[in-house]
Amino acid sequence: MAVTKKDVLEWIKAFAQVIAENKEYLTELDAQIGDADHGANMDRGFRAVLDKLPEGEDADIGKILKTVGMTLLSKVGGAGGPLYSTIFMQAGMSIDGKDSFDLADWAKALEAATAGVVRLGKASPGDKTMVDALTPAVQALKDATEQGLSLGEGLKKSAEAAEEGMIATIPLVARKGRASYLGERSAGHQDPGATSTFMLLDTAAKVWANCS
């Protein structure tokens, strides 16, 4: 079972749709502990991505993901721009040159993406950031690969782990990003970055559920 180029394009388009639908929700979360721009920034970035998606025959999965990364870098700004750009660039480099990939490949790609985010943002698990959704999702993918689960099952587990990580950010006191200025007052709010990260992985699990 494998994810093809067509599936990757569908995932990106579906995520752009999810972001458009949740733009106000993400901005609302950001207004609580940040600066009320996460939804709008992500939406602007992914609308630009839709314009630039290479759908031609010559574009392999690596090139598609790297194009997404470069577009986000030049269109989003803030911290979200470089961080989301890094996710797609690193995943793209990990899967470079392939026409399709399996669960183990995806586990490696997301691990590289997470390492990139950690390097750039200097955040650790528990700092109330995207890393809190990414880290458990990567672990779930690795476990699923070892247990020999199907692609669909593995992706579902990673989305569930990301969701748990996202919910677990609620009581945390932020130690990175703009929410950290609030200190104790950041506790009790769900991190917007972890939320959009969960949406990204949840969309992958849904869109790629029946890849054959």
Next chain:
Amino acid sequence: MKKLINNPEEVVLEELQGIELAHPDLVKVHFDPDFIVRADAPVKGKVGLVSGGGSGHEPMHGGFVGMGMLDAACPGAVFTSPTPDQMLEATKAVDGGAGVLHIVKNYTGDIMNFEMAADLAKAEGIEIESVVVDDDVAVKDSLYTAGRRGVGLTVLMEKLVGAAAEEGRSLKEVADLARKINSQGRSMGMALTSCTVPHAGKPTFDLPEDEMEIGIGIHGEPGRTRMKVKPADEVTEMLLNPVIEDLPFESGDEVLLFVNSMGGTPLIELYIVYRKAVEMLEAKGIKVVRNLIGPYITSLEMAGASITMLKMDDDLIKLWDAPVKTAGMRWGV
């Protein structure tokens, strides 16, 4: 939301179009990637100064582009850091062969994007120095936060460093001066109302009619504490004392006192704050040798004020008095 805009998506674009029409003698506006550059850039042999940040803080930074201040400014979306491609193109446009200094306010996004732009510019053979401004004493500077925010001191740094670059000082001298300014300036702000980000459509935070927020940032980030509104003199004490204690400023120091409006607070109130601040400083033996009063680093229409103090010396006083000709600050010309 009640705003004098056409479309929330177009506010920055239409603002830039207005700036282009208003100040052709001072600046050129480049679109896609967006940046504002001195009309005579690049100035041969002069260190180029580039800053940038989210929009919504006008006149900073675009209003500070011109003779004696910045060579270029990169505006991001409202309250959102600009992107590396904007910063790279602005850097190339102002490189007169003496290198380029990036003045970066300490926010996670600004730091990341400017770091990437500096790497790209270095790869193209341009000598780059970067200086981070982090003067806001409301935020604890510890390993557990993103560090103190860059606020009011940015305005003073851009003026002073701009004058030094105009004098022909080298990239290293200009960068060292900027770091010295950062090390001896501190700020703190407060809000009486929230602000409304155009694309969000509603106030960033709810602040009841009779309450104020102390330790506010410039992006509508809630501050340190919230309390009932107090008279101006008491609020001035709440802002100025932490500023004095943090550095600390001491008896015998000569300072520049900057009382800034967050956008919605009128000059009449800023002068009331200034009056109390000078009285407090005189009592401590601190002498105000220069001042700046007005809306220079704003947070859209937020009502509130911030106080910045910078320890001065003869060189800084000379640089402060040097001619400047920008849309937002102009004297000596």
